[in-house]
Amino acid sequence: MNEDPKDSLRNLQKLENLIPGLARFPSRILADTYDEFIHVLYEDIDTIIYQLQENPELLQNDTEDRLTISIINNLRCMGYNSSHESKIGGHVDLAVTKGNFKWLGEAKIHHDYEYLWQGFQQLTTRYSTGDDNQSDGGLLIYIKVKDAKQVIEKWQEHLTSKNLPGYSIRQCEAKSTYFFSIHTHQRSGRDFKVRHMPVILHFSPQDKSAQKSRKMK
């Protein structure tokens, strides 16, 4: 028997607030339905995205793969079984599994909306089965241009114009710039839900010292 206060749930909750990487540790252990797995995973991905967005100046030259590997590494350190280019009907950018549960993500640096559409199609028609154990996926949109909100609004319009069967969208309650699209999955015929997640990486400081350093270059 163990009555060390260090091992109590109360202490774990305190530590979750003090150690960012430890947040949601008990929730991750307790997640044993697909919806719970997805819910905790999204909270963890959001934390990682917040961290990435903190230093956009360091990520300007990073490729799609490099940025995604950084997310994969962070997920792995939290204990997730996450991988890059796992061979699931091709080379998916980000796969996270827990037992039979699977979440797949495609990642694109935003260049134009047709390029994002290609990523969406890869995710929904090539890699995912759309079955009960993988009815959710994600599109990570690395945005290095300004005004991420406008990019997402235009992407939403572009996606809507594709007239996908059973299509609907809804805003994400956790993050105002995110949205979910739901449509009938081609393979399974079931609803497939995609979380569209912009990663804000634009960096162009306009203060005097930044202008001076640009001139010096």
Place this chain on the structure above:
Amino acid sequence: MTNLVFDASIAKACGKSTAMYPTPMQCRNFLIELQKSHYDVVMTEDVQSEWKEYSSDFTKQWQCAMARKGRLKTIPNPEADLEIRNSIEPMAKTDQERVAINKDILLLEAALANDKRIVSLDENAIYKYYVANKSSVNKFHQLIWINPINITENSTEWLQNIMSPDSKLVKIAEKIIEDWGGKPQSRICMAILDYLLKINTADSSHITYSFLQESIKQSEKAATEDQDLWLAIQYLCGERVHLLEAKFELIDEGTSFPISNSVLKNARKTGKLTHPKSSKIISDFEDKVFIYFQPSSLVQSMSV
């Protein structure tokens, strides 16, 4: 074929084929089983000449058999690895120690250049410096030190299951190093893995945070930051390597009651836990519910 880098302590310990003490018998058994395995033996030029000096009828025959099959390789003494030398050489307190280190450090350098596996007894002069620097020298995380007299189970099974490059143990160690690199969690996770493989998993169904903290303290002779240890534990409980199974228990008036994940999930949702025996509602359950760990089924399958 995977290379095992040998030192001369093995030849010395084997003795004659008639020596019936445990150490010579275990070393000879190890060499016999090694002959049947898929491993090659590598010796530096210096070790090769030292091996001759200590050789007995048994080791001579074994060496000839391995050489005939092309499974005994002699390599030139490796180039000095400055990262290792700079961390170990200053630890010598006397000239005698310095000489011993300079001689035996070649073993570490040769292993790092050849599949990273050393076969030697722990009495080798370099062993204590290797152990003392295990946590601070990143390259040491990759080394596996095999002491034939520490293999308590069947050597054949051990060589096949544990040491194979495809073995679960090697794959897990590689994942840990890949994920954490030079961060403290690499050495903490490796220390916990060592601990889990040493204990009798059948009798260890209740491992607490303090147990893990103490086991690391003993193996590393140093305290570990709480933050680093918790992050390592979280990682080991996850799907990626899954060495630990997290469990919960309610401790009330000195009695422990196991709490299932679904019951705890419900309590966290409602803010109330129903006592499994008295059915009393416990509102401050976070102070009375404790986490503990069990070796996962993966660990049990590795503990041959």
